[in-house]
Amino acid sequence: MDHAPHPRSHWLHEALALEQPPDPVPLERHERADVCIVGGGYTGLWTAIELKTREPALDVVLIERDLCGSGASGRNAGYLLSWWAKFLSLRKICGEAEALRIARASDAVVDEIAGFCATEGIDADLREDGWLWAAANAAQRGAWQETVEAIGAHGLAPIVEWPAARAAGRCGAPGLAGGAFERHAARVQPALLARGLRRVALERGVRIHERTPLVEVKAGVPAIVETPRGRIRAERVILAMNAWAVRWAGIRKAVMVVSGDMIVTPPVPERLEAMGWRDALTVSDGRTLLEYYRTTRDGRVAFGKGGMSGTFTYGGKVGAEVEGRSDFAEPLLAALHRTLPALAGVPAERSWRGPVDRSKDGLPFFGTLGRSPNVFFGVGFSGNGIGPCRLAGRILGSLALETKDEWSTCPLVRAPTRDFPPEPFRLLGSRLIRRALLAKDRADDEGRRPSFVTRLAVSLAPAGLSPFDGPVAQPAATPEATTER
């Protein structure tokens, strides 16, 4: 397989080439700030913009270990989705009324981000052609039913069922057995969005130090953020570090980190035309190790696999397992050819992977770190963060500004619970569960009923679109994680 030599994702490569960014400015002295944000992905950048929008005089500094957008935000599949598909999980955590409010807010975010990009001149290739929750086989058909009905009880129909022929015809995937379509969903070039947010944050007066890794946060008021060549004394610190936040054991117990893996083909616009796939529809199927595919502006197909299909990290270290090229490029290409047979013979031009911070219930959680009331975090987006990170900016903004509102008090502000075992049991368990997930997907493809043991093991996996099994984490008055390493 032909891999381009650059280790970064196709998207970040493209974004950096387009924007000709100013050189990164690493921190090389001691600074002070009202708020120091750690992490330059969507969560950190939206929070920075939110804070400056609400309080323009606030002194906000953001540090990023590499470049803004070099984490998951610049490597993801670019599906800008609401939380309607996760309504059952939201309801379990938040209750009916709050789930409805938050799902509606997540839906509004799609237009909000589109409007923000238009106003701020961010060309993130945002196109709102909807999202198809596809059934790749008969067993997956109707996976959306309970969700659609639960939302329908409120007189709403954001997701509508499609017959197999319509689903298959819309994206040239003849094997699809059905689907459910959410019209209000968009595709973005993820790194262009991240880099655009970085520019807007700078324009609003946020100081950004790239190539500046956090070494340690020293508790206190102010807290001290140590980096290799400088330190920031900040009244409040916001950890927007995605998977890398598992360095803190109190967060690690509630988050499992696995790579999400992607490939992209060379431009094949004439093949897409022949398949009848002429738009920016995004598709993901109902596998437990889900597969997703979408087109790009220049007529490529990006194809990825999520769930627990990637490489697992071990303990509190997140490193090479989620960086560079994917270990699964060959099987990904085989899956692309199986799903989209009209692309037979088309190679993968590039592969990459990125970290996914999976929580048990598939939704993020927010709180304060240990006994430090002025150090906040938000983590656990579980592969669905482009839209939700905009809401995270509101939640973290309200927490950091101590504003008592519907965001600082929402049930997603909750204490992390021990959802995953410590190592080595976590890694062993993850591998066993992955084997079961593979067995289930294979059985579904072959029209067999998976064995009892397989079904049991599958029920232990973190939630995807279907609701999770097990107890619900309770919102806490002072949600906190421990600082132990």
Ligand SMILES: Cc1cc2nc3c(=O)[nH]c(=O)nc-3n(C[C@H](O)[C@H](O)[C@H](O)COP(=O)(O)OP(=O)(O)OC[C@H]3O[C@@H](n4cnc5c(N)ncnc54)[C@H](O)[C@@H]3O)c2cc1C
């Ligand atoms: C392959 C893949 C496909 C995905 N597809 C989708 C999708 O289609 N739709 C969707 O909604 N979501 C998707 N996601 C998830 C989505 O990308 C994330 O939920 C979202 O980007 C999280 O944003 P974030 O800012 O929290 O994390 P990140 O973007 O990862 O930002 C965290 C930042 O912290 C920085 N950092 C880490 N350690 C340190 C340190 N010590 N000091 C300073 N900085 C540090 C990192 O470099 C990184 O830039 C996908 C994820 C992956 C990996």
